Amino acid sequence: LTASSPSSSRTPHVDSRVLLGMSEQELQQLAVEFGQQSYRGKQLHHLIYKRKEKEIQDFSHLPQAFRNALIEAGWRLGRSPIYQSVTAADGTVKLLIKLEDNRLIETVGIPVQDEKGSMRLTACVSSQVGCPLRCSFCATGKGGYSRNLQRHEIIEQVLAIEDIFKHRVTNVVFMGMGEPMLNLKSVLDAHRCLNKDVQIGQRMITISTVGVPNTIKRLASHKLQSTLAVSLHAPNQELREMIVPSAKSYPLDAIMKDCRDYFAETSRRVTFEYALLAGVNDSVEQAKELAELLHEWGRGHHVNLIPFNPIEGSEYRRPYKKAVSAFASALESRKITTSVRQTRGLDASAACGQLRNNFQKKPLLTESDGEQSQSKVAVAC
Incomplete structure (x- = not known):
């Protein structure tokens, strides 16, 4: 088994619109792309890594319009x-x-x-x-x-x-x-x-x-x-x-x-x-x-x-x-x-x-199976 083996490299579609994991420089660039001053990116960095907020709507230090724009563009925090x-x-x-x-x-x-x-x-x-x-x-x-x-x-x-x-x-x-x-x-x-x-x-x-x-x-x-x-x-x-x-x-x-x-x-x-x-x-x-x-x-x-x-x-x-x-x-x-x-x-x-x-005795369906159930939790199988 090697690092490039197909059986070992299954990765979901990587959604780049996740804030968690981005550096301060990347967040500053993102803010500028949304028409904001670059310091808003520093604020984003602080909210993500220092305050450890869990939702973009919780970013109360940011303008509501900026938060809404991020969400409408498909961005998410990733928690x-x-x-x-x-x-x-x-x-x-x-x-x-x-x-x-x-x-x-x-x-x-x-x-x-x-x-x-x-x-x-x-x-x-x-x-x-x-x-x-x-x-x-x-x-x-x-x-x-x-x-x-x-x-x-x-x-x-x-x-x-x-x-x-x-x-x-x-x-x-x-x-x-x-x-x-x-x-x-x-x-x-x-x-x-x-x-x-x-x-x-x-x-x-x-x-x-x-x-x-x-x-x-x-x-x-x-x-x-x-x-x-x-x-x-x-x-x-x-x-x-x-x-x-x-x-x-x-x-x-x-x-x-x-x-x-x-x-x-x-x-x-x-x-x-x-x-x-x-x-x-x-x-x-x-x-x-x-x-x-x-x-x-x-x-x-x-x-x-x-x-x-x-x-x-x-x-x-x-x-x-x-x-x-x-x-x-x-x-x-x-x-x-x-x-x-x-x-x-x-x-x-x-x-x-x-x-x-302990949750794997009866494997459940996942979203990729096309029969997602919000009342159940899937496990790897």
Whole structure:
């Protein structure tokens, strides 16, 4: 599977008349095209990204005639309604957002307080409706795949999290539904907006991938100061193909080489994500094998261990804490920088795709099926 594969690139008709995602310069130009002074574009920018208004008619700082003209010309803000919100005991919030074509995507807000009482708020955003890669342990892949997200559909997830928490998002991770590298243009466009307009630092943004040939090189060419997170999940090619079927098209030695090149190009440490599956890839011997692989790779890496989040119908199990600790210790004793992800929201369908799948038992029709029903919500299938 490649970035240009037809099965992975289905994108809806891109409507350019969406304000969300436009830069201040673009908004100024738009204002001038509507016969307004350019400063009206700056006001638009403030209303969209600072005040986070949801409808053009709410732009009370703008002349009514300008607002009406935008609406009559088919312009829209590009914010979607929240269909479902679930809050876990630890404060993690998972949202289902209903898109214009009536499909659902997930986004997660993860609040963490430091020792000084300051809150770091991370938004975990989706890049596709579903995912075509079908990793064996992932709930999103089991729910099917529909299409890529447009730029504004990614950005609005971050704004939705800020609305819920009444707090600024400090970190963004592209680790929600979908494979970001199969929608790289929209991801990069959203990245630019999140950095320049929403004002989230590049170093506070992480782009994840399970590995799609040639795309890590493309990402490196942009020389972003963001973290690349590679979903490795195995210390060797044979086991990786079992866990991640798409690995057949991207051998481990090739992905490791591209990661080395990313580090050389950006000087940004690469994170290797490793989902621990009980009895599958969590033995101390496999930890030693992983350490050997990374020693061959060189410097500039970090391993993030993720104890498996159980999903309905999966044959995989979450490892015991003792096994997780032993795996981490085996890596650390071999001088591999390692962290264990604190699992958040286990009581709120924490694993990516689980909440959406709760609404997917009986697939519903979508607008593209020609039988739209306003009383129903469609899901990717």
